[in-house]
Amino acid sequence: MGLRETKKQQTRTAIADAALALFLEHGFDRVTVAEVARHAGVSTNTVFNYFPTKEDLFFDRQAEAESRLATLVRDRVPGTCPVEVVRDDLLTALRRNEPMLGLHPGALRFWQVIHDSPALRAREREIGEHAEAALAAALADHPPTIATTPDDTGLSMPALLAGAIAGTHRAALRELRRRIMSGEPPARARDAVASAAFRAFDLLCAGLHADTGEPAPREQQSPQ
Numbered sequence: 001m002g003l004r005e006t007k008k009q010q011t012r013t014a015i016a017d018a019a020l021a022l023f024l025e026h027g028f029d030r031v032t033v034a035e036v037a038r039h040a041g042v043s044t045n046t047v048f049n050y051f052p053t054k055e056d057l058f059f060d061r062q063a064e065a066e067s068r069l070a071t072l073v074r075d076r077v078p079g080t081c082p083v084e085v086v087r088d089d090l091l092t093a094l095r096r097n098e099p100m101l102g103l104h105p106g107a108l109r110f111w112q113v114i115h116d117s118p119a120l121r122a123r124e125r126e127i128g129e130h131a132e133a134a135l136a137a138a139l140a141d142h143p144p145t146i147a148t149t150p151d152d153t154g155l156s157m158p159a160l161l162a163g164a165i166a167g168t169h170r171a172a173l174r175e176l177r178r179r180i181m182s183g184e185p186p187a188r189a190r191d192a193v194a195s196a197a198f199r200a201f202d203l204l205c206a207g208l209h210a211d212t213g214e215p216a217p218r219e220q221q222s223p224q
Helices: 003-026 033-040 044-050 054-058 062-074 082-095 107-116 118-141 157-181 186-208
Strands: none
Touching: 003 033, 003 044, 003 054, 003 107, 033 044, 033 054, 054 118, 062 082, 062 118, 062 157, 082 157, 082 186, 107 118, 107 157, 118 157, 157 186
C-alpha cells in the first residue's frame, strides 16, 4: 500500500473511531455528522467523502460483513459442502472470541445503541439482505452437486439455500446477542450458541446431501 492510500486509510479509521466513541456515549440519533467531523479534526465534506451516510459511520465494516459468507463459499475446497464451511467459520470465530461476535466487554453498549435506533436496525436488516444475496450469487457460481438440479416450481435453489444458510447464521448471532444483553456471562452464552449452531448447521448439511450418494460431511467438534 502506497503512502497516499495509507494516509487515506488512517483518515478513514480516525473518523470511524471518533464516530463510534460519540455514538456509544450519546446514542446514534443524538450525534450529528458535523460533531463527528469536529472530533475527528476534519471537515464535514471529508466525512461524507469516506462515509456516504451517517449509518455507514456506525457500520464501517459493512462491506466485509456483506461479503463474508459469499467469500467462504467461493473459496472453499472443491467438493466441500457450503453449509460446512459456514458452520466451521462460525464455530472457529466463537472459539477464538473474535471481536465481530461482540463477546468483549464493550459489546453490550454497542448493541444497545443499535436497539435504540430505528435507522440502525433498518441498516442491520439491509446488511443481512445484501449478505444473503451475495451468498446466493456465490452458490449459483459454485454450487453443491444438488443445487444444479432443475426444480419444477421454477424457484432458485441457490437463493433458497442461501436463505437457509444465512438465516441460520443470523439466528445464531442474534441469540448470542440476546443472551449477552440479558446478562448471561459471555463464555456461557458463547458455548450455548456454539452447541445449538453446530446441531442446526449439521441438520442443514445432512438434508442437503440426503440421498445424493455424496460422502457424509466432515464434522468439526462443537466448542464446549
